[in-house]
Amino acid sequence: MPLNIEIVPSDHVLHMFGPQETDCAYSLSGQVLLSVLPSRSAFHKEMKPQPALLTSLVLTFEGASEHFAKGQGYTATRLCSVSQSLVVRTTPVAIPSTPDHKIAIIFDLAIPGWLPASLHSKHATTATTRYTLHAKAIYQSEESSALWLGSKTKYRDAKPVEVTVRRHRTTSAPKRCTYAVPSPRTISPTQTSVLPKEVKAAIQARATIPNYVDAAQRQSGSTDDESSFDLRLDLGCSVPGVTVHKFGVRFIQSTTYGTTPDADFKRVFPLPAQQPPTVPLLTSHELDSLYMAGVTFPSNALRVDKDDVLHPDRPSVFNMQEGEEGHALDSEPSSITVPLYLDSALVKPSYVSPYVHIVHRLFVDLDIRYRDQHERVGFFLPLPVYDGPLFGRADDSAPRPNDGLPAYVQLYHSNGEAKYVADLPAYSKECGPGEIRDESEGGCHPVEFRRKHVRRTGLGGSSSSSSSRSS
Secondary structure, eight states: OOEEEEEEESOSEEEEESSOOTTOEEEEEEEEEEEEOOOBOTTSOBOOOOOEEEEEEEEEEEEEEEEEETTTEEEEEEEEEEEEEEEOTTSOEEEOSOTTOOEEEEEEEEEETTOOOOBOOOSSEEEEEEEEEEEEEEEEEEEEOSSOEEEEEEEEEOOOEEEEEEEESOSSOOOEEEEEEOSOEESSTTSOOOSOHHHHHHEEEEEEEESSEETTOOOTTOOTTEEEEEEEEEEEESSTTEEEEEEEEEEEEEEEEESSOOHHHHHHSOOOSOOTTTSOOSSOOTTHHHHHTTOOOOTTOEEEEEEEOBOTTSOOEEESSSSSSOEEOOSSOEEEEEEEEEETTTOOOOEEOSSEEEEEEEEEEEEEEETTEEEEEEEEEEOOEEBOOSSOOSOTTSOOOOSSOOOGGGGBOTTSOBSOOOOOOOOOOSSOTTEEEETTTTEEEEOEEEEEEEEOOOSSSOOEEEEEEOO
């Protein structure tokens, strides 16, 4: 009889907190539901379901980073492969013949905490990062017909289930930081400097910006398609006669695509030894046939895309003072604070993976005049963009999810000190013990549970386990 296998994770989003660390792991739990389905005989007559004996059930969490371009090439790297044997031959599981009777086997996988966040794109040339749950079962079923009678070993794969990994770089809101800027440099490298060196060296600049930008943060006056933050400039000059007329701001998002896995990434993070095409991914890409045939990108080729992700309908050039004379700088710094708005449709969080790096820099250029000389000078500051705190954002009216949070113990070091501090809500259950939510009917119904007693052998290895029927 056909065996129906359904993977039901407790949440389809796995939240990770802090930097990408190789010495921590996150729990991804859920259950695998099993039931038998009626089959048809050789004469297309529906046969009565027969019980099945499950002798093996292996669940695998696989992560992959891929870089592809239609008509050019495809390459892939396996980020992780975490497997757990839920059923072994020595302790088989009987599946009743009632189609609506489901057996639920609980799983709990330890997912490495260094994995990059999921990354998706609809462009023809891009790099993606995706994570998928797979389950493979081996079972025996007794089927009888006019042609034969006997027991037969069969194999069944569950429909893969995608899991989204989201990284929250910190659990605290952005903090204001002030940077003392060295002497501003000439904007264009081909432009000859006309200001005397002692004048440029005398310009004093300080910039106050957040230590990171929350990609989803909304401030007063911003719309749904933009996020914002404030920039404060303090400008002064110990040489008299220097004026600044205006300054411009650009927020540059640099995306670097590589055709070969980044060497630093491979050195820092423990990638599996088994890599495609030698060991193909469990979920193959439509261009995987090119990869298997040896049609790949040129090695060590790079492409860099740079975009100004400030919102085009918001100002990015500001006057220090109205009028043609400009604002005179003296030894006492002058301050100005301006709001900056990001285009949410373009901005992406800062990112590191084998094939793509995304970094952000804030560029400020100043229109400086000294006597009859005029020059544009400027500076830049690194300003990362993160998915910020899970809670505590400006939009407090949004519902706070209780799912997808790491176990509380995972927020603490082995010595008991807290890793991160956040207003984590209490856990809650939508269904009572021994029940599972039926999304199609919108209610809960009882199922038979089999609990797992797990002894872990490592992050990437299988777990030895034994099953017992719960009371």
